[in-house]
Amino acid sequence: MPPITLYFLQASRSIRSAWLLEELGVEYGVKAAERENQKAPQSMKDEAGGLGKLPVLKDGETFIYESGNITEYLCDKYDTEHRLLPPVGDPKRYQVLQWVHAAEATYMLHGLAILYVRWNQKGGDVAATEAGLAVNVQKDLDYLATELGKSGGKFLVGDSPTAADVMMEFSVDFILTRELGTKEKEWERVEQYRRDCQKTASWQKAQKKTGYRL
Numbered sequence: 001m002p003p004i005t006l007y008f009l010q011a012s013r014s015i016r017s018a019w020l021l022e023e024l025g026v027e028y029g030v031k032a033a034e035r036e037n038q039k040a041p042q043s044m045k046d047e048a049g050g051l052g053k054l055p056v057l058k059d060g061e062t063f064i065y066e067s068g069n070i071t072e073y074l075c076d077k078y079d080t081e082h083r084l085l086p087p088v089g090d091p092k093r094y095q096v097l098q099w100v101h102a103a104e105a106t107y108m109l110h111g112l113a114i115l116y117v118r119w120n121q122k123g124g125d126v127a128a129t130e131a132g133l134a135v136n137v138q139k140d141l142d143y144l145a146t147e148l149g150k151s152g153g154k155f156l157v158g159d160s161p162t163a164a165d166v167m168m169e170f171s172v173d174f175i176l177t178r179e180l181g182t183k184e185k186e187w188e189r190v191e192q193y194r195r196d197c198q199k200t201a202s203w204q205k206a207q208k209k210t211g212y213r214l
């Protein structure tokens with residue numbers, strides 16, 4: 001078993017860490033689990049620790065939590081040529097990190113707000129709540145389309161994937177696939193971006209190795 005283990009929950013953000021490990025060419029083992037009643041199995045939560053949320057990375061004896069933090073950790077340790085995350089002080093680093101953070105703190109936040117309404121709002125006008133919340137998601141996708149237009153390549157920062165894409169691909173796929181505030185709307189540039197991410201050899205390898213599906 002290689003020293004790195006990825007605790008991988010199906011239909012989850014765990015694909016981010018698998019994609020990154022493949023991009024970096026780092027060997028890793030996978031402990032994958034299916035969801036049980038939508039949740040991660042208790043045995044996996046107990047073994048991986050932390051908040052009981054996945055992905056979790058174990059490198060040697062160290063556990064790393066939060067997909068964004070796992071991304072920064074893996075880049076700091078294994079991306080010695082700064083292909084995926086430019087070095088400290090380089091302005092491009094902060095362009096990449098903008099998306100690493102936005103993937104969770106903006107895109108997932110706004111998408112999940114809608115999913116949680118669908119799951120939890122018992123009374124009142126669910127459609128009206130969802131329509132109100134959709135404004136945020138739509139602005140987010142407009143901005144993403146504009147920024148992709150300026151990138152000069154297929155990906156967020158140029159023509160090859162960076163840590164920005166590793167984090168953003170799942171957020172985009174999650175929002176578009178579950179139609180979280182996107183019904184009857186289209187963002188062709190964003191759709192193309194999702195296809196380009198998922199067509200990379202590294203994403204395909206990660207998908208195959210983990211059996212990932214959304």
Ligand SMILES: N[C@@H](CCC(=O)N[C@@H](CS)C(=O)NCC(=O)O)C(=O)O
Pocket residue numbers: 009011012013014038039040041052053054055065066067068104
């Ligand atoms: N901000 C965390 C979120 C982790 C998270 O919420 N993971 C979800 C799956 S995407 C999870 O483990 N859900 C299973 C559960 O709650 O039992 C990250 O980026 O890693």
